Amino acid sequence: MIARRTFCFALLLLVVLFCRSVAAIAPVRIKLGQETAWMGEAVTITVTLYSPGPFSGSPAFDLPEIPLTAIVKTGNPVVSSEQVEGETYLIQQHEFTLFTQQSGEIAIPPFRVRFEGKSSFLAKAEPVEGMTAEVKFQSKRPPDTESMAMVVTATKMQIEQSWEPSPEVSLKAGDAIVRSVNREAEGTTAMMLAPIADQSMQGVKVYLATPQLEDRVDRGDARAYRTDRVTYQFKESGEYTIPELSFTWWNPTEQRLEQKTLPSVTLSVTELPSVATVSDDSRSSESVRWTWVLGAVMFAVVAVWLLRKPVSRLVNHLRQRANRDVAIAERKLRSACNDGDAQAAYGAMLRWLRAKSNELSSDAKQPRDFELELSLDAEWRLLSQRVYGVAAERGSVEDWDGRKFWTVFSKRRPQTRRGDTSHGPPEFPPLNPSSQKFQTG
Numbered sequence: 001m002i003a004r005r006t007f008c009f010a011l012l013l014l015v016v017l018f019c020r021s022v023a024a025i026a027p028v029r030i031k032l033g034q035e036t037a038w039m040g041e042a043v044t045i046t047v048t049l050y051s052p053g054p055f056s057g058s059p060a061f062d063l064p065e066i067p068l069t070a071i072v073k074t075g076n077p078v079v080s081s082e083q084v085e086g087e088t089y090l091i092q093q094h095e096f097t098l099f100t101q102q103s104g105e106i107a108i109p110p111f112r113v114r115f116e117g118k119s120s121f122l123a124k125a126e127p128v129e130g131m132t133a134e135v136k137f138q139s140k141r142p143p144d145t146e147s148m149a150m151v152v153t154a155t156k157m158q159i160e161q162s163w164e165p166s167p168e169v170s171l172k173a174g175d176a177i178v179r180s181v182n183r184e185a186e187g188t189t190a191m192m193l194a195p196i197a198d199q200s201m202q203g204v205k206v207y208l209a210t211p212q213l214e215d216r217v218d219r220g221d222a223r224a225y226r227t228d229r230v231t232y233q234f235k236e237s238g239e240y241t242i243p244e245l246s247f248t249w250w251n252p253t254e255q256r257l258e259q260k261t262l263p264s265v266t267l268s269v270t271e272l273p274s275v276a277t278v279s280d281d282s283r284s285s286e287s288v289r290w291t292w293v294l295g296a297v298m299f300a301v302v303a304v305w306l307l308r309k310p311v312s313r314l315v316n317h318l319r320q321r322a323n324r325d326v327a328i329a330e331r332k333l334r335s336a337c338n339d340g341d342a343q344a345a346y347g348a349m350l351r352w353l354r355a356k357s358n359e360l361s362s363d364a365k366q367p368r369d370f371e372l373e374l375s376l377d378a379e380w381r382l383l384s385q386r387v388y389g390v391a392a393e394r395g396s397v398e399d400w401d402g403r404k405f406w407t408v409f410s411k412r413r414p415q416t417r418r419g420d421t422s423h424g425p426p427e428f429p430p431l432n433p434s435s436q437k438f439q440t441g
Contacts, residue, residue: 025050025084028113028130036138038252039103039145040153042187042222043137045071045096049130050089051117055079056125059092059115064108069100072189075217090117097222099192101150103141110134142250144257150194152249154224155187159247161262171269176233181245181262183226187252190215190224196245199230204240207231237271325355333409337402345402346387349380379405 033044049059063071078093092115100106110132116125145151164178171177183193190213199206209229216223232242244264251258329352336344386400 025087025089026130027051027115027117027128028132030108030132030135032108032135032137034137036140038153038250039101039139039141039151040099040188040192040250041252042153042189043098043100045098045108045135047094047096047113047132049092049094049113049115049117049128050082050084051091051115051128052087052089053118053120053123054090054125055092056116056118059094059113061094062112063096064111066100066102066106066108068102069098069106070189070191072097072099072191072215074222097189099189100139103139105136106139107134107136142257145250148248150192152185152192152194152247153188153252154185154249155251155253156185157247157249157258157260158184159260159262161245163265167265167267171234171267172272173234173237173269174272175269176231177242177267179230179232179242181228181230183224183247185224185249186221188224189222190226193224193226194247196228196230199232199243201232201240201242203234203236203238205233205235207233234267234269237269239266239268241266324359326352326359329355334406337406337409340400340402342383342386342400342402345405346383349383375408379408 027050029048029050031046031048033046037043047061049055061073073094074097075095080091080093082089082091098106098108112129112131114127114129117128118125142151142153160182162180162182164180167177181196185193193213195211199208207230209231212225212227214225216225232240234240242265245262246259247261248257248259250256329348333345333348333352336342336348383400383405
């Protein structure tokens with residue numbers, strides 16, 4: 001019994017000591033890469049997170065706001081383990097870079113960090129919160145930079161410019177030219193590269209495009225890129241000089257100021273050609289061309305005015321023709337011929353003959369009488385025999401060829417005949433073998 005109580009007491013003591021050890025370890029630590037730096041120089045900040053077990057999710061950093069200072073997250077977190085007071089912890093190291101335009105002592109106040117970690121490999125992830133300690137470093141202004149509003153500190157800088165179109169191209173009033181300035185720097189960030197100087201010019205409209213900023217990390221080397229585009233539009237003719245551009249930066253490796261100047265460009269802008277400067281030949285050619293155009297327009301107007309009534313009559317005639325009895329009868333005849341229906345074709349043909357006769361009788365300008373051409377007349381008599389003749393009595397109406405009838409009909413139109421006062425539609429075939437004839441009245 002005593003042994004059991006002693007074992008429980010010892011176990012409880014170990015748990016208490018372990019908890020105190022864990023509680024004594026701050027979950028967040030901060031470290032500066034250097035104690036002294038130049039204005040604008042990159043200062044490395046390393047924030048280390050501690051957890052007894054694996055991490056879960058992504059941490060959140062409430063970075064402080066410091067005047068004239070930028071803190072930029074760089075790279076990816078590094079995960080490893082570390083022995084702290086005899087205990088093994090998993091750690092995450094996050095790297096930031098600080099750039100400041102202040103001189104003197106720079107203090108980074110404590111800021112909050114939130115993440116999730118496990119107390120053991122099998123435990124559930126729990127939220128962890130910690131505060132960093134305050135850290136300080138000294139920022140020094142480089143010599144001979146007192147007149148500079150912004151100090152750019154870079155170990156290397158490449159600056160180039162290009163023009164579009166080329167300055168050698170002839171420009172006229174109203175034309176524009178674009179100047180592109182590209183900067184590539186090492187050891188800084190793109191946001192620390194100063195904007196280009198004011199480009200205002202008399203008689204020139206200047207437009208500055210939004211700069212393009214980019215930061216890249218290539219094999220551990222940080223590079224900053226900035227592109228500025230300036231458009232110059234010349235309102236009047238004359239000679240213009242686009243000023244040079246100078247860039248100055250502090251090289252911390254060489255401990256000196258470096259500078260590069262982009263040369264100026266002089267442009268000659270000519271006036272736009274006016275109407276008075278056009279040659280006589282050009283004016284003459286233009287005059288002849290407009291004369292022809294005007295004449296063609298007048299001719300078209302006169303032709304439309306003269307032809308308006310004939311065209312109107314033609315349109316009305318075609319419209320009426322499409323709906324008159326003759327046209328209707330033709331459509332019915334064509335349908336019956338296509339279907340091979342001799343009875344329907346006979347009725348349609350009979351209707352067509354009557355409509356045609358009435359049409360000619362109502363038009364005083366055309367002769368009243370007409371006759372069918374021989375080929376159509378033969379087909380018409382054959383159709384009549386199939387319907388009312390001997391063939392019909394013998395039941396051979398289906399031998400009639402409607403397509404042939406329509407082909408002959410469509411190619412052979414009725415022929416009018418003058419001087420014949422008798423109304424002579426063709427005789428219909430005998431209904432019986434007798435010689436009796438049928439006439440339309």
